[in-house]
Amino acid sequence: MSTSTITPMLPSNPGPLSATSIFFSLLVPAIALFYIYWRISRRHMINLAEKIPGPKGLPILGNALEFIGNPNEIFNTFYKKSFEYGRTARVWVGPRLLIFITDPRDVEVILSSHVHIDKSPEYRFFKPWLGDGLLISTGQKWRTHRKLIAPTFHLNILKSFIDLFNKNSRETVKKMEKEIGKEFDCHDYMSEATVEMLLETAMGVSKKTQDQSCYDYAMAVMKLCDILHLRHTKIWLRPDIIFNLTNAAKYQKQLIQVIHTLTRKVIQKKKADFNRGIRGSSAEVPEELKAQKHETKAPKQSTSFMEATSYGQSVGLKDDLDVDDDVGEKKRMAFLDLMIEASHNGVVINDEEIKEQVDTIMFEGHDTTAAGSSFFLCQMAAHPKIQAKVIQEIDEIFQGSDRPATFADTLEMKYLERCLLETLRLFPPVPIIARQLQQDVKLASNSAHVLPAGATIVIGTFKVHRLEEIYGPNAETFDPDNFLPEKAAGRHYYSFIPFSAGPRSCVGRKYAMLKLKILLSTIMRSYKIKSNLKETDYKLQADIILKRTDGFKVILEKRQTTVKT
């Protein structure tokens, strides 16, 4: 027998265990243990979630892989899926439970509540930018600041902005002149215009005093929203510890720097004006654009559904924007004036909090209206017969005169208003609203479905606005007659919620409607809007604000009657 056959086979030297192999050999049991712990500790939530229909998911990942693709693909996937599961559907994104609701009765349960006011954890991605501003804050801080800020968007304040809306609208018409006859993206102009108007009205500083362009600010906001959207949809970018290692995090810092530079300068300027005893906007308006001398009719107070959506208060969607007369008319102040005055005693709001609120109003106030006005112009281009009726109405109001629009004129713009509401129905700039539940909630539409505490409730505004049961078999068709008073009156109040509703409704609702009516009517007094594209060509993406990935392409044709610029 040779020695080689009796020598035991020795194992080869394994060498020292590499750090990587130790890491992976511990990772798998750690994940398994975490998963078991998580299922036991969340069994109440999991049990209730199982009663709600939704797509099957993978262990641990849940349905996270459904969020793969570009923003337009993600949007299309989710919209298609919304037809598969009825009015309530659940999705797991890793350990996070999201429940989508679209029945107006259920939407009412959440939005009208003074309890379910907490924003979902996803809003924390806004923190480095908006801090703890009105959009994100909760509890007592939100209540105190909401009480302070809501009256600064009272109709009486808004009426004092009309001259500045007129002036800025005409400047936009002038800027767009160079695009006549060419295809261009009108969103660029709408963004710049809406930032400039905010600066000169709610912030009360002349845009001329800002050395940074409002366009640069708007573009920085747009790119920042892309990054936030990425974090919403790509589960691995959610933890700060990972995100902070990426290039996107570095880029985010640079964008926030651009944004905060503008807001800091605005506050500095306003404080300087305030200390010199200047109140109200320091932006100047040429004499011929002062609307007051053209204001002939006393506008009536009205509370029909449509007018309520614009400026009044409708019975079903009660919010605090009309809290009248706890503040005397003389005491009413515009947003930043009031913030600075309040900060002088340092109790209600401090300097850092002012900055957070300015950042919040600048964002919420411009990107939403830029999207709304851009969709409106595209819809006019896509529906020439409807556009002709809008133009006819405007021409009847202004009778060929070059005068600025008055508040009474905006009440006469009934068809334009219907087109605007219909645009906000089909293309709500805020396509979803999310809340975090602290307690179980029974649904109004189906008592067998209970939304568990700890879940994120996603109100799918985009979907609610397209329900056939409410808007009929042509729910996806652009039809301004959907907002004829008799049609609107028969619908559930929470079936049209572009501005949300209830205690956390949009504080800028009336501001937005007034500004949009003046801006859009001024543009259409000068231009006809055309396009080579149809509505079915739009490629939508819902990255925080609803946009078109293909851009808002239109072509302008100069009209005979045009406003002087």
Ligand code: HEM
């Ligand atoms: C077409 C234009 C607009 C639309 C569609 C819109 C829509 C909305 C929606 C849906 C919400 C609720 C968001 C949520 O709960 O997550 C909201 C909140 C808010 N909006 Fe608007 N908005 C518009 C214009 C404006 C304007 C012009 C301003 C200010 C000048 C503004 C300021 C705010 C603020 C501060 C909040 C937070 C309110 C709170 O949580 O108490 N919005 N908006």
